[in-house]
Amino acid sequence: ENSPAPLPERAIYGFALFLGSWFGFMLYLIWAYVPETWLFSLGLTYWPQKYWAVALPVYLLVAIGIGYILLFGINMMSTAPLNSTHTITDNYAKKQQQKKFQEEAIPALRDIPISEVNRMFFLPEK
């Protein structure tokens, strides 16, 4: 029942959002460009300062730019350093159960210790 197919309800939501976003944009343009005296003469006095009509987009763009750098930095900070045991194992691997070996069955999935992996890769098979 969760298909992405178009439904009548979704079409109505989409159209309502479309009208709402156009209305919001027109309201923003009116607030930014129409002089204050005209707005006062119409009786609309309680609006935020026009300073914010320029400041908010600038804040938004600077926040997006900083967000790129911040995400990069957070990633680099959470990468484990070369001398930490997190590069080798973690809590799930330490607590894993050893399943018994059955003949002719595919071995169970498990986290193989790094010494065994190294021996398999780098020491020649005898």
Place this chain on the structure above:
Amino acid sequence: MEERPYRSASGAPIALRRRQHSASCRELAVRCPRLQLRSLSAVTSAVWLAAYALFVLSENSMVLSAAIFITLIGLIIYLHFVKIDQESLLVIGSLGIQVTSSYASGKESTTFIEMGQVKDVVINEAIHMQKVVYYLCILLQDPGDPQGVSEVVPLFQSSKPRLDCLIEVYKSCQEILEQRKTGLQSS
């Protein structure tokens, strides 16, 4: 005793020297790339040109002598604390592993890990600054848990050899480390 050329992770030429002192004692030394004359002269000229530009702007001749002083002191500090000439690994079968770094000024810094603490010597892969690097490391045994690893000691951090050199070092170390297992089983 043999010496073979390899490449570091950044492409600079390094050399691996293997010496077998006895049946259970091996020394593996990696010689790092030398300080290049062109990078030294590039840094020196950059610092001196910047100092000359400051001198032209400020008409203060102290800037020039300060630049010369800074260059000399900076070079000495770099050679003594930063530039590693050779990193070596001495594996003695029943005793332990000794890791030595020799700096360009002649200083040597040594770390010894006794064999009881060494669990294994492995080649590990990890992410380091947007790259995946292979590096050799010593796994230290966790005293409470026979399967656990308490600490990871990365080796050859300045010379950064590539995988082919690491495999040679790994094989040499494993030949010695295997002896202690057979020694335990036989005794």
